[in-house]
Amino acid sequence: MLNMNYIVLLFLIIVISGCSANYGRYQQKHDSTPTRKPTAVELQDAVPRTEVKSRGGNRHYTVRGKYYKVLQSAEGFTEVGEASWYGKKFHGHLTSNGEIYNMYGMSAAHKNLPLPTYVKVTNLANDKSVIVRVNDRGPFHQDRIIDLSYSAAYKLDMLKTGTTKVQIQAITEQTVSPPLVKKSNIKGNYIQVFATSNEDVAKKTSQAISSLYKYPTEIMRISQLYKVKVGPIEDSQELQSILEQLKSQGYPEAFRVIF
Structure with a gap:
């Protein structure tokens, strides 16, 4: 009887352990696509504006034994490489600068840009582009330069392939171009x-x-x-x-x- 009780107890421990797999701070082990598509409003570009640097996420850091330096300024920054996207697994969790990740927002993660930074991302496969606000760190894959929100990836038409080659251009106050139309001189x-x-x-x-x-x-x-x-x-x-x-x-x- 003692041996039988021991076997039953051991079985219960195994079952409970299997039902409570630890995925760290996330509720699911693997990332997944949301159940609905972005709305027209959610597909609008992020609106660049002057912002102070975030208190969090702007120090040099180390991930998986690799040291990353954070740029002091995004002025003149351009980059070409592979983009990926992240979705449901990370939705509702903290970003590197302490905000809440919204997969339907126009945001992104970058390893080196100051947080926040606004960038224009162009899909070089179809010439579609989007303006996003960088507020997170990643992607920590050697062949990828930026991780886009679900809405941004949807707008760039890259969900089927998962990754695509893009060009990144930082948008800063110093990159102001001449006005498209004559600027009004009326203050107010x-x-x-x-x-x-x-x-x-x-x-x-x-x-x-x-x-x-x-x-x-x-x-x-x-x-x-x-x-x-x-x-x-x-x-x-x-x-x-x-x-x-x-x-x-x-x-x-x-x-x-x-x-």
């Missing part, structure tokens, strides 16, 4: 509605918004990015009202700017 409060790497989309967006409001719209080109803004709007209450309307109409990243 504006709303930046939308930003995209596609000039045609920017023009169509500008036309659509100008038909809705009495205020002029303007397209500004900054590096590889086209920004659509509305204004100037003197009345602060009206500005707030228009801002809320725009956010509810599919422009959640719209925000107030002062010139």
